[in-house]
Amino acid sequence: MSAAGPLVLFAGGGTGGHLYPGLAIARALVREAPGVRPFFIGAQRGIERDVLPTTEFPHQLLPLHPLYRKQPWNNWRTVLGGVQAWRALTQLTRNDRPAAVVGTGGYAAGVALAWARARGIPTFLHEPDSHPGLTTRVFARGAQGVFLGFPEASAQLTAAAPGAVYPLGCPIDEPPANHEARALARAAARAEWGLPDEAFVVLVMGGSQGARAINEVVDQWIARGLPRGVALIWSTGRAQAAAYLHRESEAVKVRPYLAPIAQAYAAADVALGRAGAMSIAELCAWGLPMLLVPLPTAAQDHQTFNARATAAAGAGVMLRQSDLSVDALSAQIALWQQDTTLLARMRESAQARARPTAARDIARTLRRLLQLAG
Known part of the structure; x- marks a missing residue:
């Protein structure tokens, strides 16, 4: 990667509910801070495989796997994929340290968030559901910002710092305003x-x-x-x-x-x-x-x-x-x-x-917390 404006990694996917919020936030962030460079990390086996190549954002698909709760003998795939993804992230950012990693949920986000924590890179989460997923529950502690689609989710995120929880909604296309x-x-x-x-x-x-x-x-x-x-x-x-x-x-x-x-x-x-x-x-x-x-x-x-x-x-x-x-x-x-x-x-x-301006509100919060130039 060539150095230019600040690099922000977006990691999430597997399903559209985890991928599309990331895309909406990234687009809003570019509008708020035009110099920022979103880069998407996804799984080779998720919906992002088909969607990300059709977007304007650079991306890399990694051999990530979910936790196989009902087939634990297959979790060797999860471990091996995680190790390979960790190495790929290190190589990808060797000369271009990210300003932040934004995890939007799903198994595609966990490794990138852990990798960022190990390097002291600020991490942010978006949780769309009222019952936080495993990735959000694990990484809420220590996150600089946890953005919630449902305000009810905050009751289950006691590990997160109170001032770091923002119930700003799910990023969507805005309907007519009046x-x-x-x-x-x-x-x-x-x-x-x-x-x-x-x-x-x-x-x-x-x-x-x-x-x-x-x-x-x-x-x-x-x-x-x-x-x-x-x-x-x-x-x-x-x-x-x-x-x-x-x-x-x-x-x-x-x-x-x-x-x-x-x-x-x-x-x-x-x-x-x-x-x-x-x-x-x-x-x-x-x-x-x-x-x-x-x-x-x-x-x-x-x-x-x-x-x-x-x-x-x-x-x-x-x-x-x-x-x-x-x-x-x-x-x-x-x-x-x-x-x-x-x-x-x-x-x-x-x-x-309704939170029709969620994407814009999250992007503005990210810009403020990361002190990104407008």
Whole structure:
């Protein structure tokens, strides 16, 4: 690496929930401190393998592996990959000492954070979930800054210095800032989707892979007959789309994936989906009440914690996958349709949780703590 402005390493990935916040923070940091040079460290086997080559940032993919909790005999891969990654980081920065390492979670972050600690390099963490992951819990002590997507996570980070915890939210694309702009966006989005303005629009989303359990119930719901006035924008996931494309109609818009997703958020009244941190952050920013069905197999059951926190704040309703049915779904949508006061209150609660400027706020905090020139 050639020496220029300060180098900041971003380490994280494995899933989009750990990679995309890092990208958003890095872009905001470049806007705040144009001389800074973000560099991404990721795993060869994570989502970053496909995403990072499409970005503007230099990067290096390393032979990192997660902890194999259910197959401990495979942890030799984790150890060997960690040693190789440590050596690669040392070689990468031999003549270019980083100003900081920002870990955004997942197994791709742990080695880089440990490597930085061993060299006295400042470390920062971003934790998107309400239940902090292993990497965050291990490295919170001694971090110069721990940025939280859910304020509830701070109760589980007692090792972190109180002044180093910043509940600034999850970095997302900002929606329109005021009611008038949102009303215009809503009308334009519904026109683009071909949906009537008076429809009660439910956005169904299960992430890039979709959510089979949710898709099956929604399919049964459509087969039974949607309630009068209800319309769907249904993101099935690419792998499952073929099974549901025949459900497309004037009231049902079926898409394998929504990218960009802003037009769907703008058109919707409520949402049904999993309880990933980034999705919840975006739904709160758009003021959409949500019916959250946590993924039962999520690591450390973090989606259940996310859903509970969101429900406790009055912004959503949690429904376990084992309780998800056409009757349960119909009952919740009917309640929202009929009780406009409840719906308005939940919208306000969602917006109260929103942190639409999270990327900018985190970047400004990083700039201040690292004393980076603007």
